[in-house]
Amino acid sequence: MLEFNDVNGGRVELTFGDNHLGMEARHVLVVLKYKGKWLLTRHSIRGIEFPGGKAEEGESIEEAAIREMMEETGVTITDLVKVAEYVVHSDSTFCKAVFTGKVTQIDEQPTLHETEGAMWLTSDELDQSEELSFHMKGTGMEIIRKRVEDHEA
Template structure:
């Protein structure tokens, strides 16, 4: 397990194995590459980030990951792999599951929710991006990206 502080000062516990974090994940983050580009979206307040959100009542975290990706980017994914889970300790502590998967369909004119749609960036473009959400900054996200790239090979 890796423990660090995020850019807002919250303590984060990140694990890549079984969840020993003592909390069920009800939030999701989808980190994937397709044709050598990362799938991101622009949130109107936070900036550029990976798609994700909260599971709705009665919805599994896998279903939430698929739904959130479609709603925020117009991209349909399948064959989900859970890459990691992390807990952010703050005023409202939460656990988030991180998934990657396979792109099966890209809707070029999607009906979007809360975002401005899909943004595809190479690793270099992502590393240089100055509009990243605070969620995208820090040690944990770099390690998560490395793990996702390992699943591609």
């Protein structure tokens, strides 16, 4: 397990094995690279970030990851693999499961929720973007991206 502070000063615990964080994940993040590009979206307030959100009542975190991906980017994924889980300690502490998967369909004109749709960026474009959400900055995201790239290989 790794511990560090995020860009807002919150303590984060990040794990890549079984969840020993003492909290069930009810939030999801999908970090996916397809044909050499990262799949991101632009949130109207926060900026560019990986798709994700909260599981709805009665929904598994896997189902939430698939739904959030479709709602925010128009991309359908299958073959989910849990890459990590992390807990952010703040006023409203939460646990988030991080997934990657396989792209099976891309809807070029999706009905979107909360975002401006799919953005496909190379690693260099992502690293150089000045529009990144605060969620995308810091040690944790660098480590997670590396794990997803290693999974791809």
